[in-house]
Amino acid sequence: MDNKKFILIFSLILSLCIFSAGCISGDGINDDEKNKVIITEETENSVSLESGKDILVSFMDKAAGYAKENGKEKALKAFNDNNGEFIDGNLYIYAYDFNGTLIAHPYQPELVGTDRLNWTTANGLQFVKASSDAARNGEGYVMYMYPSPGKSGEINESASDLYEPKIGYVKKIDDEWWIGSGIYLSEYIDKANNKMPEVIQDEIDFTNNAVEFAKENGREKALAEISNTSGKFVQGNLYIYAYDFNGTLLAHPYLTDKTGKNLNEKTGPYGVRSVEVLSKKAKLGGGYVIFGWENPSNDNKPELKLGYVKPVDENWWLGTGVYMSDLTR
Incomplete structure (x- = not known):
């Protein structure tokens, strides 16, 4: 449980999400x-x-x-x-x-x-x-x-x-x-242009661009590009992954050995069934989820992540995410 403070200049929801998250929080003070x-x-x-x-x-x-x-x-x-x-x-x-x-x-x-x-x-x-x-x-x-x-x-x-x-x-x-x-x-939405902070806006734009690529070029070409670690859908710690709505991994630049496997049962740090939750969000039209996942830029150590997902059509969806270390540094 927490509540807000400052002013609006972000628009996420991001919906963070790491896991997924939510909870109990708070803050306050009045000098300065x-x-x-x-x-x-x-x-x-x-x-x-x-x-x-x-x-x-x-x-x-x-x-x-x-x-x-x-x-x-x-x-x-x-x-x-x-x-x-x-x-x-x-x-x-x-x-x-x-x-x-x-x-x-x-x-x-x-x-x-x-x-x-x-x-x-x-x-x-x-x-x-x-x-x-x-x-x-x-x-x-x-x-x-x-x-x-x-x-x-x-x-x-x-x-x-x-x-x-x-x-x-x-x-x-x-x-x-x-x-x-x-x-x-x-x-923290920038009211002048209705955009969120750069690191989150980049995540949204990256996903939207990947969805457009998939629609314009077809599923086979899109999945090949997503799987390519040197391709256009890997940019630093941002990368696109693809699943069908049953939880089967279709493409991932760092999990090629898991391609074709159903990962709905995968439970990340602190209890989140990441793929299942992401799929549900995508089926509702897309949005944010917080879940835990291994960070390939940090020796594959589990880390909270703010994911953003979007459906390509009624059969499959794409997503990416910002690790907490990138969002808070």
Whole structure:
């Protein structure tokens, strides 16, 4: 559970998605007025995703400093206050212990005290478990899908149609507990041209261009080009993959040994059945999914990934994805 903050200049949803994701998050604070962004429909100047991430990390640093200076009891009381100093626009702070128990959330007080370790987002991502693991390392980014909040801050985790991609940041307070907050990527749409941040827009354009190529040149030629590691559909960490709607891999530049195999049962890090979830999203017309996958540029280590998929026709679909390390560096 988290909520938004800054201003709109992204349009993803990205729908992040790593896994797939979603979950429990928060953020807030109110000194340093120069860092605050007032969100209104009339706002003409947008902050960049880079600036948004900087604000998020700064917000988290201040919350962590408050907790360490004032102690756990006072900090949790402040973080649970939905009218307090740790509500800053769309940012708020949430807190968990390392057993997965939610110990602070200003907009979901009914869940405080409950075990959320195995809670999953709409497409199966074990968000709390992933965030706890990141926090154990001290601090770091996470990526997930989470429902956008209502006007009064209410969050409906059962509303799968409201899930959209978020970038979260988590930070360890001590060996017992950690805090988190996050920003919705949809807050970073460039209102001047209705485009998302460059790294995400590149992902969308790349997929759309591949779909057009497939429609213009036919399935056989498209699959051959997608399988070619030196072809037009491999650009750095971006590459296109192709599946049919049954989950059978049709083409992949780095998984040629899996071509022709059904990968619906493949479960990525933190529980997401990646291919199955991506296929379902493509069948609905396309969009974002967060899931886990091996990164060929990082010794094939599993990493959260924001995928974007689009159908070619009623039989097959194409997709690509941005690894979290590329989105948050």
